[in-house]
Amino acid sequence: MLRLARLVAACALALLAALALLSSSAGAQATPGRSVVIAFWSAPIIDNYSLVGLPKGHEPHDLFLRDLARDPRLSLGLLSSVQGDYSEEQALLDISQGTRQPSSLYSPRNPYPLRLDTTTSTVLDWQRSVRRARKVSITLKPGLLASSVPGGGAYVGVGGRNTVAAVAAANQHGRVAAVSLGPAQTLATRVQQMAARKRLVVVGVSPDAAGRAQIDQLVANRPAQQLLFVAYLPPTPPQQSLSSPASRLLKQTAFAMGRTGKVGGVTSATTRQDGLVSTIDIAPTVLDYLHVKVPKKVRGTDIKAGSRVSAAHLENLRRRWADVRSSRQASSMRGVVAVAGIVFLVLGLLRGIRAAVAPALRIGALGLMWWPTTVLISAAVEPSTRLKETAIIAVLAIALAIVTDRVVRWPRGPAVPAAVGLAAYTIDLAFGGDLLTRSVLGPSVAFGARFYGVSNELEPLLPILLLVGLAAVMTGRPLTRRTPWIYAGAGLLLGIVVGWGRLGADVGGVITVGLAVAAATLVMLPGGITKRSVIVALLVPVAAIGGLILLDLGLSGGDHLSRNLLRTENSRELWELVARRYELAFRVLKSGRTPAYFLGVVLAVLFAIRNRRWLYGESPHRAWIAVMVGGLGAGIGGMLANDSGPILLVNSVVALATVTAYLLAGTRARFLTQQPAAPAPGPPPPPGERPAETVLAG
Incomplete structure (x- = not known):
């Protein structure tokens, strides 16, 4: 009997061990029969329309987008290619790692030229690219996508053509698991042959009109269990500037997805825009489709089919986004x-x-x-x-x-x-x-x-608008114990609007609103400011972030702030999030005209403090003092909490100068409108001496 019990126990343990092994390996095995094909077309974008005889709006990108829109099997959209300066290599690296950082953080700013060494099936200069990414963040892992797919990634291209697209198929060591180069006429056939061997296939089609025909073949030959991505990534231009339409348009390029099921405009939780996804969304979509566990260092989200969008609508959006900012x-x-x-x-x-x-x-x-x-x-x-x-x-x-x-x-x-x-x-x-x-x-x-x-530019303006509105209503009314609670409640509501992932989705905005309203509430306390109230005010931003995390987890499904926090694996990654903001803010402070603007607003604040009685009157209502103190708190809080840094202080001071001008029109109306007083009658001045001028004091 004892032997039987031991035998049963041993079998049970063996069964549990087998189940544990199966569950642990499930995330590392792709579902049989499923495959993913990512095809890149890289025809140069046209900047000078007069040289090629094409009317504006008919460059290769728009023509390609319209071609994709004609196929009812494809979900259409735009791809946010990079964050910062455009580079074809950087866009491919971002796809391979599933996350990205601003180009200004990299050193060197532009990535190294990358191409496939066909003799060794490795990407040249890969290790230098890895070190370049490592200097920016430990979360950047070029090649993470292919390393996560069992069997690695494969590359299929045209012989004699650029092979930079192979970067998206390389693993973390820069190696491509399988390579097929041959004539353009056999590309579509070779892709499906490779997809039968490898679950992830990256395709570099011909960078001309023939490439568009090859993509049509890929769409026509797509099996039901194959996920197809088509992306337009033009070559890196020699020069870029905000004044160049081509430079701006490079950052939202044509994109399409072929997948069995619903067809519509592509979208993701990263962008929340019908017809727009990011390069970092490709990796998690590929891995999720293959039923492979998505690594925590991947920050993108799944690409889905949303509402249907037209090519004309996407072209208008693309130009609007490129021009409006x-x-x-x-x-x-x-x-x-x-x-x-x-x-x-x-x-x-x-x-x-x-x-x-x-x-x-x-x-x-x-x-x-x-x-x-x-x-x-x-x-x-x-x-x-x-x-x-x-x-x-x-x-x-x-x-x-x-x-x-x-x-x-x-x-x-x-x-x-x-x-x-x-x-x-x-x-x-x-x-x-x-x-x-x-x-x-x-x-x-x-x-x-x-x-x-909410954008960084708008972030300090909203709390200042709130405080100005409250001051206008409170003017002439006595302070009561309810007054600070009115300010605190209004600030809480605005903080939810600005910070909650379902609405404003601005984490730095919560700190900005919190400091602005906390500083204003201190001024409105009937009993005056105490040490305890100051400590409470300083803790408001911390409490606001904590409350925002709970709100995001409870009502947003963790799709905003908490998603990024939960994916951090150690304290170093958390520290990087903070340090990166200050590094970007310092770069903003040093760039362009920002130093002059920053110096100007600092002098303006000191000038207003020095001349506060003349500007705001001898005894202004405390609510208007709260506007100035809270507005300055919004500028300082925004400067400390955002990667745009000093720009938020500049915006805040400009807004406060506007409020000052409005108040000045009333507090100094007599000074501004009164005619010079007639000189008092008296004896005439001595010969050669001018009469004294009448000066109006404020």
Whole structure:
């Protein structure tokens, strides 16, 4: 009996061990019969249309996109190729590792020239590329995709052509498991033969019109159990600049997916845009399709078929994203100031210069407060040129400002643009943020940094709008014990809108809003500021991040902040997340005109503190002091919490200068409009001596 019991126990242990081995190996075995083919077409993009006789909008990319759109078996979209400067090699490296970083962090900035050594089936200069990536982050693992697929990746190409596409098939040692080079006519046949041997096949089609025909063959020959990706990755241009349309258009290229099941516009949780995915989304989609466990260092998400999109719609989106962030943001703000200047000239012509100053200041300041809202209206119209967009935003903002100033008396006017603006952004974000994404204040879709949610430029403006609206409502009312709770509650709601992954999805924005509202709430405490209240205010950003993680896990399914945090494997990776932000912020501080802007806003803050009584009056309502303190907190918090760094402080100070101009129009109205007093009668001055001038004190 004892022997039987031991035998049963031994069999049970053996069965458990076998099950454990099966479960542990399941993540390393691809499902039999399934295969993935990734085909790259690399015809050069055309910049000078006059030399080739093609009308604008008919370069190879658009023609290729339209070809793909005609095939009902393909899900169509655009591929965010890189984050920063475009490079064909970097796009392929990002695909191979399933994650990416800004090009400005790399040293050297541009990747080494990569090509396949057909004699050894290895990618030349691979180890140098690995070391280059390692210097940026330990999460960057070139070749991780092919290393994760059992049997590795294979490359099929045309003999005598560029073999750089083989980078996507190389494992972490730079080796390609199988290579097939031959005539262009046999490419499609050789691809299917290779797919019968290897689960992952990368294809480099001919970089000309013949390549498009080869892709048509790949689509036609695709078996039911094969996942097909088609991507356009043009060669790296010799020069790039924001002023070059070709340079900007390189960052969203034609992409399509062939997969059994639903067909529509490609999308992913990375972009949340129908018709847009990222290079880092290819690796997890491949591994998930092959039923292989996705490594934690892969940061992309699965590509799915969403709502159907047309080629014309994608072309318009592509041009909008490429153009809207290059120059229209600053142009639209300058337009508001220019139209306000015209209003001042008209008022001066009708009333005289002194009578025109105060109303012009009020209207100009209110116009800038309406600016974030009119930006959304312009995005709905999508003007074709920068001049048209600037005109729409500027004229509409000043028109709304004039109406507001006529209907609502100073200083309650800002309550209207604040309430309308905050409501408009909340509603738009709740419905996916389509208007914000296409606006001049939207995220940097074209540069591959952010695809949805609140942008860094908008981040400090929203809490300042909130504080301005509260101040306009609170003016003339006594402080009570409920007042700080009103501020805290409003800040909490705005923090959810800005930070929650389903809405604004801006983690740094939570810190910015938290510091802004906490600083303003301190000012509004009826009993004054205490050490305890200061400590609580400093802990608000930490508590906000913790609350955001719980909110993201509970209601967003961990698809935003918590997804990235849960994929970190050690404290070093967490430290990299923080250190990388400050490294990028310091690079921003050193670049272009930013040092001059930063110095200017620091001097402006010191000037306002030194002359605060003249600017804001002897005893301004505490709510307006809270605006200034909270707005400065938003700038400092944003500068410390975001990779754009000093830009957020600059934006905050510009917003506070707008509020100051509005207040100045009321607190110093007599100084601005009063005529010089007539000199008092008295004895005439001695011969040769001028009479003393009358000076108006504030």
